[in-house]
Amino acid sequence: MRAMTYSQYGDTDVLELSELPQPKVGPGQLLVRVTRASVNPVDWKVMSGGLDGMMDAHFPAIPGWDLAGVVEQTGPDTPEFQPGDRVAAYARKMVVSGGTFAEYVTIPVEFAAAIPDSVPDEVAAALPLTGLTALRAIEALDLSADDTVLIHAASGGVGHIATQLAVATGARVIGTASERNFGKLEAAGAIPVEYGDGLAERVRQQAPDGVTAVADFAGADVLETTLAVLKDGGRHVSITDSSVTEHGGRWLWVRPDGSRLGDLLRRVAAKELVVDVDRILPLGEVAEAFRISQEGEAQGKIVIDVEH
Numbered sequence: 001m002r003a004m005t006y007s008q009y010g011d012t013d014v015l016e017l018s019e020l021p022q023p024k025v026g027p028g029q030l031l032v033r034v035t036r037a038s039v040n041p042v043d044w045k046v047m048s049g050g051l052d053g054m055m056d057a058h059f060p061a062i063p064g065w066d067l068a069g070v071v072e073q074t075g076p077d078t079p080e081f082q083p084g085d086r087v088a089a090y091a092r093k094m095v096v097s098g099g100t101f102a103e104y105v106t107i108p109v110e111f112a113a114a115i116p117d118s119v120p121d122e123v124a125a126a127l128p129l130t131g132l133t134a135l136r137a138i139e140a141l142d143l144s145a146d147d148t149v150l151i152h153a154a155s156g157g158v159g160h161i162a163t164q165l166a167v168a169t170g171a172r173v174i175g176t177a178s179e180r181n182f183g184k185l186e187a188a189g190a191i192p193v194e195y196g197d198g199l200a201e202r203v204r205q206q207a208p209d210g211v212t213a214v215a216d217f218a219g220a221d222v223l224e225t226t227l228a229v230l231k232d233g234g235r236h237v238s239i240t241d242s243s244v245t246e247h248g249g250r251w252l253w254v255r256p257d258g259s260r261l262g263d264l265l266r267r268v269a270a271k272e273l274v275v276d277v278d279r280i281l282p283l284g285e286v287a288e289a290f291r292i293s294q295e296g297e298a299q300g301k302i303v304i305d306v307e308h
Helices: 041-047 121-126 128-141 157-168 179-188 199-206 223-229 242-247 258-269 283-294
Strands: 002-005 016-019 029-038 056-062 066-074 086-090 095-098 104-108 112-114 148-152 172-177 191-194 211-216 230-238 277-282 301-305
Touching (some): 002 056, 029 121, 066 104, 066 121, 086 258, 112 258, 121 258, 121 277, 128 211, 128 258, 157 172, 157 211, 172 179, 179 191, 191 199, 211 223, 223 242, 230 242, 277 283, 283 301
Parallel strands (some): 211 230
Antiparallel strands (some): 002 016, 029 066, 086 112
């Protein structure tokens, strides 16, 4: 099978399009023919060795953790799916190895979610990591109509999904973004504020008594602002800064979960959730996709067309 691989940690120059054996499918697993995958910043961070202290690597490694595709073969005891079923998954494994930028991948059956007929593969592939991360954050904050929540990086891949999920709880949502993305947040039902110097003061203008919850998806040092605007007893979570645990917050790491992913896909099908796709690139252009992601050029998810 064709797969994008790397045989050592490094930058995009370590990537190469390779021919590898098709993976075997064991008990409780699905062999999926991947049609679309999507890029997340963690993909190139893993490739650079950024998680080497946390995860073992088996080279040559295939990057990618998101997928949409078709079940090619089922392993023993997998009654949930049949060959031919369209599925999506957040397919992170315990080692850096067989990722989703390949024609075939095996995944545990519990990672997989059925794709509704009305949801195209590129949208389904763009959702798993960002959607499950956003859902985990909003569930952890336990929002209700009584809350005012601040979302750092609210127009980004995770933040935009989280903003929509937060608005759906009835909470009042304030989201940080650049001015060019204000319309995107307003369309989602949030109040946009520009990030950068003076952010705490701008948030206070919208919430003079402070906010009751904060979600940090910024990837930058925003903890000081979070603590400055958070009410006593407020809740806060971060996917980027583990030091929040020293200040009563919770550091989150997304988990594969086919059941919750299925819920998100049904919301997309019902037009209750919008997933932004910036562009689609062929498998041979993963290096270019990583460059675009690294330089922040995309205004939505970058999807990889694995079939071309």
